[in-house]
Amino acid sequence: xVQLQESGPGLVKPSQTLSLTCTVSGGSITxxxxxxxxxxxxxxxxxxxxxxxxxxxxxxxxxxLKSRTSISADTSKNQFTLQxxxxxxxxxxxxxxxxxxxxxxxxxxxxxxxxKYDAWGQGTQVTVSS
Numbered sequence: 001x002v003q004l005q006e007s008g009p010g011l012v013k014p015s016q017t018l019s020l021t022c023t024v025s026g027g028s029i030t031x032x033x034x035x036x037x038x039x040x041x042x043x044x045x046x047x048x049x050x051x052x053x054x055x056x057x058x059x060x061x062x063x064x065l066k067s068r069t070s071i072s073a074d075t076s077k078n079q080f081t082l083q084x085x086x087x088x089x090x091x092x093x094x095x096x097x098x099x100x101x102x103x104x105x106x107x108x109x110x111x112x113x114x115x116k117y118d119a120w121g122q123g124t125q126v127t128v129s130s
Contacts, residue, residue, distance in 0.1 A: 002027035004097050004121035012091075012128050018084040022097030022121060029078055030055050033102035037111065038071060038082045040093040041123075048093075049111035052100070053080050062108045087128045097121045 008020035022036070029036055037052040051061040053071045061069050065084070073080040084091060098117040110116065 002099060002119045004099065004119055006095060006097050006121045006124040008095075008124060008126070010125055010127060012087055012126060013130050014088055014128055015086055018082070018087050018091065018126060018128070020082045020095055020097075020124065020126070022080050022082075024078045024080075024099075028075075029053075029073055029080060030075055035060075035100045035102060035105045036073070036080045037098045037100055037117065039096045039098055039111075039117075040091075041096070042090070042093040047112050047114055049108055050082065050084075052105070052111070054102075089128050091128050092126065094123045094125050096123045 003025045005023045006020055012018045032055055035052045035054050038050040039047050040050060041047050049062055050065055051059065051069050051071050053059050053073050059071050068085045070083040071080060099119040100117050104116045
């Protein structure tokens with residue numbers, strides 16, 4: 001059974017870059033045909049899909065976040081990483097990593113649906129504040 005675990009700082013200052021890592025166990029991130037995603041949930045709001053890296057290494061981003069977001073993978077460590085630059089307090093949220101089978105993968109608004117994922121990390125709170 002695959003397990004995902006987020007790690008990273010819980011507090012980031014405005015204008016800095018938020019960096020989170022998802023460590024995957026029980027399965028390889030290069031296994032056909034899975035997509036590895038970052039999703040966040042700001043306080044009082046719904047889930048927002050941010051982007052994904054596929055088993056092939058291809059990356060996909062939400063259009064509204066694309067200019068600030070980068071997702072990469074370290075296959076030797078079976079990890080994938082989120083970097084979000086120029087953060088503001090509006091980026092305060094619980095950040096999740098999750099796995100989605102390829103047949104469920106779709107557009108940004110589709111991937112906001114939690115039913116698209118078959119494995120989740122527990123989530124990590126990130127607060128943007130000076």
